[in-house]
Amino acid sequence: MNTPKGDKKTLLVALGGNALIRKGQQGTIEQQFDNLRVPVRQIARLSQDYRVIVTHGNGPQVGNLLLMQEACRDLPRLPLEILVAQTEGQIGYMIESTLDEELMALGVEFQPLVSLITYVVVDQHDPAFDNPTKPIGPGYSEEQARRLPYPTVKTAKGYRRVVASPEPVTVVEKREIKKLIDMDFIVICCGGGGIPVIRRGRAFNGVDAVIDKDLASVRLAGEVGVDIFLIATDVPGVMLDFGTPRQRLVPRMSVSESRRYEKQGHFPPGSMLPKIEAARRFVRTAGRRALITSVDAITDAIAGKAGTEFTAD
Numbered sequence: 030m031n032t033p034k035g036d037k038k039t040l041l042v043a044l045g046g047n048a049l050i051r052k053g054q055q056g057t058i059e060q061q062f063d064n065l066r067v068p069v070r071q072i073a074r075l076s077q078d079y080r081v082i083v084t085h086g087n088g089p090q091v092g093n094l095l096l097m098q099e100a101c102r103d104l105p106r107l108p109l110e111i112l113v114a115q116t117e118g119q120i121g122y123m124i125e126s127t128l129d130e131e132l133m134a135l136g137v138e139f140q141p142l143v144s145l146i147t148y149v150v151v152d153q154h155d156p157a158f159d160n161p162t163k164p165i166g167p168g169y170s171e172e173q174a175r176r177l178p179y180p181t182v183k184t185a186k187g188y189r190r191v192v193a194s195p196e197p198v199t200v201v202e203k204r205e206i207k208k209l210i211d212m213d214f215i216v217i218c219c220g221g222g223g224i225p226v227i228r229r230g231r232a233f234n235g236v237d238a239v240i241d242k243d244l245a246s247v248r249l250a251g252e253v254g255v256d257i258f259l260i261a262t263d264v265p266g267v268m269l270d271f272g273t274p275r276q277r278l279v280p281r282m283s284v285s286e287s288r289r290y291e292k293q294g295h296f297p298p299g300s301m302l303p304k305i306e307a308a309r310r311f312v313r314t315a316g317r318r319a320l321i322t323s324v325d326a327i328t329d330a331i332a333g334k335a336g337t338e339f340t341a342d
Contacts (some may be wrong), residue, residue: 087221108237149223
């Protein structure tokens with residue numbers, strides 16, 4: 030049964046990169062569209078009862094663009110902000126077209142959709158600019174890395190370019206997004222964390238950085254008044270002792286419990302700590318529902334049957 034438009038709560042679904050490319054896949058366009066149908070089919074159903082915002086990652090896609098630049102040295106280089114904008118358009122189109130098909134399959138005659146290229150303001154004095162930590166792009170040998178014109182860091186994939194990942198301050202298009210969801214549009218935005226920009230007077234200038242998609246999503250959630258904040262990823266929820274025979278899902282977790290588990294070393298660097306931080310920020314500031322679940326179980330998580338739900342202390 031569809032919920033009347035005026036009674037709908039607002040749901041933000043933050044899709045991880047695995048929503049498009051699963052582990053072990055080459056990442057062809059055909060694979061990405063097939064993978065998208067799993068979460069998007071659920072989002073289409075949920076849109077009948079919720080106002081919906083969809084945000085998404087772009088790690089593999091922006092990495093591929095960087096690899097193309099490295100392989101095609103005769104072409105002029107594009108700055109990272111432009112590559113992020115390109116992936117926002119690319120993935121936004123893929124989500125929107127897949128969502129339109131799934132809505133038609135449900136018999137929905139008309140549901141307004143929009144993909145929005147999104148700016149996210151960062152502080153030019155953020156200490157992250159002095160300590161770049163985010164690896165992006167292809168892997169290189171140690172010898173190749175020494176010849177590169179930018180800093181690198183050693184990872185499991187080789188030496189990779191490292192860039193700053195500053196905190197999101199505000200989403201520039203928050204007013205437009207709020208108006209659109211109030212008009213019952215499904216809004217796809219903040220792709221890859223949004224295009225990082227700094228203010229110069231009344232203008233915005235792009236910077237060579239990437240913003241964590243989940244932290245940008247929770248910033249937007251607070252600015253437009255989201256009721257349910259859901260992060261969809263490649264595991265069932267928050268796991269303790271992850272990757273060991275003792276690993277186990279925690280169905281409910283308070284903010285203080287999550288901090289205790291973090292101190293105990295359950296969420297090391299490279300784990301889902303940014304997702305956990307985003308979820309607890311939402312609970313702490315908005316006091317509403319925050320969930321982490323798999324892309325296969327979005328609907329079940331909202332029904333309280335899957336994933337991890339965060340609670341206030």
